[in-house]
Amino acid sequence: MSGAAEPIARAYAKRWLWRAVAPAAVPLFAGLTLLLIPLAVIAAPETRTAAASSACSIGGTGATVAGIELDAVQMGQAQTIVNVALAQGLEPYAATVALATAYQESRIRMLANDGSSSELTAEQAAVTATSLEYAHDGLGSDHDSVNTFQQRWIAGWGTVAQLMDPVYAAAAFYDRLVDVPNWRTIPLTQAAQAVQISAAGGAYARWEPLARELAGMLWPAAQGAAANPAGAASGVCPDLPVPAGSWIRPTAGSVTSGYGLRWGTLHAGVDIAGPRDSPVYAAAGGTVIAAACTSAYCDRDGGLGLAGYGNLVELDHGSGVTTRYGHLSAYTVSAGQHVDAGTLVGFQGSTGNSTGVHLHFEVRQDGAPLDPVPWLADRGVDLDAPDPG
Structure with a gap:
C-alpha cells in the first residue's frame, strides 16, 4: 500500500463525514437488525412512541436497495465508504466498486476477528484477536481479515488498530483502487479483484446493481455532510412527547x-x-x-x-x-x-x-x-x- 491512505484518513478526521445524515428519501423499516454488542438489549422508556424507535438513526436508516434489505448499521457503514470517496476527490463510481466489494466481503459490516483460524500462528492469532477491542458489528474468522473489506494486517494493509477504523479502511481501499490501470473502464468485478486478490474474484459482479443504487442514494448525503461541523448532525428522529417537569430514560438499552x-x-x-x-x-x-x-x-x-x-x-x-x-x-x-x-x-x-x-x-x-x-x-x-x- 502506498503512503497516501493514512494522511488522507487524518485529513478526513477534521470533518464529520462518516456519520452523515441519510437522505430523507431513505425509508424507515421496522425490522431493524441489531448490532452484535454483548449485553446490549433494547429497552425503551414507557413514554417512547413507535415513531421514536431505534430505527431512527444518523448513520443511515434501514432501506431496501436493489431488492436487498439493509439495516441502519449497514447503511451507516455504507455512508462512511461513500463519504471517504468524496473526501478523496473521487467520483461515485469509486464508491460503487467499494460498496460491491464490502457487501461481498462482510455484508457491509465492521467485522472483528477472534483469531481462531487454523492458518494463523499463536502470535498472529493473538494480534488478530486484538480487533475485538475495537467497536465492531460482528465477528469473522477468515485468516487475519478484519473490517468491512476484510483487509489483512499480515498482508500489509495496516495495523489492526488502523484497520478497525472505518475511515482508514475505506481510504486504504481507494488508495489501492486508483493504482489499478484503467479501473474506471474495466468491469467492476475486475477492478475489485485487482484490489482484493480474492479467491472468489468473480463474485463482486453480483452486487453491482446494489452498489450502483446505494452509491447514488448516499452520494448527496456525503456532499451535504462535507459542510457540517465535526460532530454536529441534523436529527431524523422525532422528539418524544413528555409532560413538562418529567424525567425520562435517556436512551434505549x-x-x-x-x-x-x-x-x-x-x-x-x-x-x-x-x-x-x-x-x-x-x-x-x-x-x-x-x-x-x-x-x-x-x-x-x-x-x-x-x-x-x-x-x-x-x-x-x-x-x-x-x-x-x-x-x-x-x-x-x-x-x-x-x-x-x-x-x-x-x-x-x-x-x-x-x-x-x-x-x-x-x-x-x-x-x-x-x-x-x-x-x-x-x-x-x-x-x-x-x-x-
Whole structure:
C-alpha cells in the first residue's frame, strides 16, 4: 500500500463525514437488525412512541436497495465508504466498486476477528484477536481479515488498530483502487479483484446493481455532510412527547456498567448500551451548556488510549442539576439552546474513551457526580427495568 491512505484518513478526521445524515428519501423499516454488542438489549422508556424507535438513526436508516434489505448499521457503514470517496476527490463510481466489494466481503459490516483460524500462528492469532477491542458489528474468522473489506494486517494493509477504523479502511481501499490501470473502464468485478486478490474474484459482479443504487442514494448525503461541523448532525428522529417537569430514560438499552469505582477510578455515571446510533434524548428539560467533541478526535470510534467523553452534550436543568451524555456518534443540539424532556440530543456511539457503542449518562448536583440509577428512580424512572414493550 502506498503512503497516501493514512494522511488522507487524518485529513478526513477534521470533518464529520462518516456519520452523515441519510437522505430523507431513505425509508424507515421496522425490522431493524441489531448490532452484535454483548449485553446490549433494547429497552425503551414507557413514554417512547413507535415513531421514536431505534430505527431512527444518523448513520443511515434501514432501506431496501436493489431488492436487498439493509439495516441502519449497514447503511451507516455504507455512508462512511461513500463519504471517504468524496473526501478523496473521487467520483461515485469509486464508491460503487467499494460498496460491491464490502457487501461481498462482510455484508457491509465492521467485522472483528477472534483469531481462531487454523492458518494463523499463536502470535498472529493473538494480534488478530486484538480487533475485538475495537467497536465492531460482528465477528469473522477468515485468516487475519478484519473490517468491512476484510483487509489483512499480515498482508500489509495496516495495523489492526488502523484497520478497525472505518475511515482508514475505506481510504486504504481507494488508495489501492486508483493504482489499478484503467479501473474506471474495466468491469467492476475486475477492478475489485485487482484490489482484493480474492479467491472468489468473480463474485463482486453480483452486487453491482446494489452498489450502483446505494452509491447514488448516499452520494448527496456525503456532499451535504462535507459542510457540517465535526460532530454536529441534523436529527431524523422525532422528539418524544413528555409532560413538562418529567424525567425520562435517556436512551434505549440496558445498563452494562454502573456508577462507582472502576479500575481504581470513579465511573461517574452509568453506561446504557443499545444499537449504534440509537437516539439519545434529554432526560429532563433544560438548557444546553455544551455540545462538542471533548477528545482529540470524534469523527470515528475511540478507544481506551483516548481521553475524554468524545462527543458530549451537557444540560443544565436548574437548581444546580446537570446531566451529561457522552460517547455520542453525533449531537443534534447547540450550546445555549433550550430543550424539553424528550428532545433528541444525539445518538449512541463509541467516541472518546470507549471500547463499545453505548451512552455514558451522568447526573451532577453542583458539579458533584451522583448515581443516576437512584436519582432517576426517585423521579419514577427505573433504568434497571426490563424492556416494557
